[in-house]
Amino acid sequence: xxxxxxxxxxxxxxxxxxxxxxxxxxxxxxxxxxxxxxxxxxxxxxxxxxxxxxxxxxxxxxxxxxxxxxxxxxxxxxxxxxxxxxxxxxxxxxxxxxxxxxxxxxxxxxxxx
Amino acid sequence: xxxxxxxxxxxxxxxxxxxxxxxxxxxxxxxxxxxxxxxxxxxxxxxxxxxxxxxxxxxxxxxxxxxxxxxxxxxxxxxxxxxxxxxxxxxxxxxxxxxxxxxxxxxxxxxxxxxxxxxxxxxxxxxxxxxxxxxxxxxxxxxxxxxxxxxxxxxxxxxxxxxxxxxxxxxxxxxxxxxxxxxxxxxxxxxxxxxxxxx
Numbered sequence: 001x002x003x004x005x006x007x008x009x010x011x012x013x014x015x016x017x018x019x020x021x022x023x024x025x026x027x028x029x030x031x032x033x034x035x036x037x038x039x040x041x042x043x044x045x046x047x048x049x050x051x052x053x054x055x056x057x058x059x060x061x062x063x064x065x066x067x068x069x070x071x072x073x074x075x076x077x078x079x080x081x082x083x084x085x086x087x088x089x090x091x092x093x094x095x096x097x098x099x100x101x102x103x104x105x106x107x108x109x110x111x112x113x
Numbered sequence: 114x115x116x117x118x119x120x121x122x123x124x125x126x127x128x129x130x131x132x133x134x135x136x137x138x139x140x141x142x143x144x145x146x147x148x149x150x151x152x153x154x155x156x157x158x159x160x161x162x163x164x165x166x167x168x169x170x171x172x173x174x175x176x177x178x179x180x181x182x183x184x185x186x187x188x189x190x191x192x193x194x195x196x197x198x199x200x201x202x203x204x205x206x207x208x209x210x211x212x213x214x215x216x217x218x219x220x221x222x223x224x225x226x227x228x229x230x231x232x233x234x235x236x237x238x239x240x241x242x243x244x245x246x247x248x249x250x251x252x253x254x255x256x257x258x259x260x261x262x263x264x265x266x267x268x269x270x271x272x273x274x275x276x277x278x279x280x281x282x283x284x285x286x287x288x289x290x291x292x293x294x295x296x297x298x299x300x301x302x303x304x305x306x307x308x309x310x311x312x
Contacts, residue, residue, distance in 0.1 A: 106150035
């Protein structure tokens, strides 16, 4: 059998036996980055669901979101992307174990997973 | 206020994966920021693992591609029918993104060297059978692929791991079928040399 067919056959056998997908996990930095990019895209395309709606759906709010949620402001103000101006986002995107500890923050949760 | 409903998409007892997927998608489409976070938290690992395996060792590209996959998924989420799982749907998008990368790499002019004719005596006789240990086999294959020039690696991954025929690779990359076959031949030869030289 020629070299050509020999190596073609080898590659076919090898690829059938080798599963290249490893047990690697995405870093919390990457998850933070992806989440931030999605939130930027969502916020750019219109208002987000208000924090009150998130809470009513059983979602945990972070300490800062809770403050905004009980503030005497309209629903529109509660629909902004607050993570965009939060230092937790900045830390989450840059550090694998960011020094942020409050609950209800996606950037904290990415670090725990 | 009554008891809050279970967060959309959160898998609870008795909830099927399909129902959980549908709830999560509905919550994201309602623009629930926390659902978007759950989407990333739940699926980033599987998307990352797939792209990492297909682009290794180009770690610099992996993260950008993962982000592209999620952005494309978010844009197309309204079209998610639930025919397959959300994970399978996301991996389908990831596969397209990887193929876009392969296509762009193979569309570039071919700068690769010819195979050294003296190296052709190197054979792989029985090496697969000798590597019974699957973990060792996987690790050696990954190392060998990583040691190849990018165009060779991309060609082999696209042809043998993504199972795309050479004719289709040619159509998508704008090369002739003969050029793709030639590239694959050289890539296999290089793979064989590196494989034989590795412990």
